[in-house]
Amino acid sequence: MxxxxxxxxxxxxxxxxxxxxxxxxxxYELRILAKHYIYNEGLNRPKTREKLIEFCKEDSDKFDEIQCRNIINNAVEGAKKYGFVNIEGINITQKELDKIKTLNNIRHERVAFIMLIISKFNNYVYNFKHQDKESEYYLVFDKLSDIFKLAKVSGKQEDRIKIMKRLIDEGFIYMSTACNYKVLFIDEEGEGIIELDDIREFVLLYEKYVGCKVIKCKECGQLVRQKNNRTKYCDECKKEIKNKQNLKSWHKNKDKYEN
Ligand SMILES: [Zn+2]
Known part of the structure; x- marks a missing residue:
């Protein structure tokens, strides 16, 4: 995914x-970090392993070095095999957005949007562009549950199948095998109207395009649905800021009592 x-x-x-x-x-994140140590800092395998362990310990004092030995080793080996995947941005064109809008149902639109993005991502990373007699297409080979999770569309399996069936019937996608979809509404020539440069909560980019209030978190830059004018941060940053404030006031009170 x-x-x-x-x-x-x-x-x-x-x-x-x-x-x-x-x-x-x-x-996955350890592998990315291993790539950093190997390719950016030029560290060898043992040093990279050391750095990863150091990071894990810093992240959690419950980290068990012996139990996680395989995870650490696999991260280093995986990083050695493949370099960084760095995509600056994924462009979505007017024609593609217009096509999605014809669905006229936000849940269905979100799923189509997500499939478009995943297929473009795959095309960049694996060069999975294909062509058959009828048209050019990009591939998506994610599980339905993952696609719907990214699209933030909840519902029963029957609902999911109904949405996918509609996308197939209306020429958005073609299902070749169980988890293998061809996305057929790719516009390679068009100019990018919106650019996706951050994968976190990226379905909100579409919501923003159709007029919902979406902002970037002031702390981490993640997209956030703006519930009201006071919304400035994503939930996680909000929690972190609140914790810091609590700690600060605790220290303040502590000083007061000690004096
Ligand atoms: Zn944030």
């Missing part, structure tokens, strides 16, 4: 924040 657009930037961000940033993606 598409997780990060620019791995090099992500590694730097992890080091800055001194913690893992994605949910349930420890192996």
């Amino acid at each position: 598409i997780k990060v657009l620019n791995e090099e930037k992500h590694a730097q961000y992890m080091l800055e924040k001194k913690k893992f940033l994605l949910k349930r993606s420890m192996s």
Whole structure:
């Protein structure tokens, strides 16, 4: 599943924040970090392993070095095999957006948007561009559940199938095997109208395009739905800021009591 657009930037961000940033993606993030140590800092395998362990310990004092030995080793070997995947941005054209809008149902539109983005991402990374007699297409080979998670469209399996069936019937996609979809509404010639440069919450980019209030978190830059004028941060940063404030006031009170 598409997780990060620019791995090099992500590694730097992890080091800055001194913690893992994605949910349930420890192996993947360790691999990105290993790439940083190997390709940017020129470290060898043992030194890279050392650095990864250091990072994990800093992230959590519960980190078990012995139990995680394989994860660390695999991260280093994986990083040795493939370099950084750095995509600066994915462009979406007017024609593609117009096509998505014909669905006239925000849930369906979101799914089509996500499939378009994933297929473009795959095309950049793996060069999965194909052509058959009828048309040119890019491939998506994610599980339905992952596609719908990214699209933030909840619902039962029947709902999902209904949406996919509509996309197939109306010529958006073609299903070749169970988890293998051809995205057929790619516009290669058009100029980019919106550019995706951050993968976090990227479905909100589409919401913004159709007129919903979406801002960038003032702290981390992630897209956030603006609930009201006071919304400035994403939930995570909001929590972090609040914790810091609590700590500050605790210190202040502590001084007061001690005096
Ligand atoms: Zn944030």
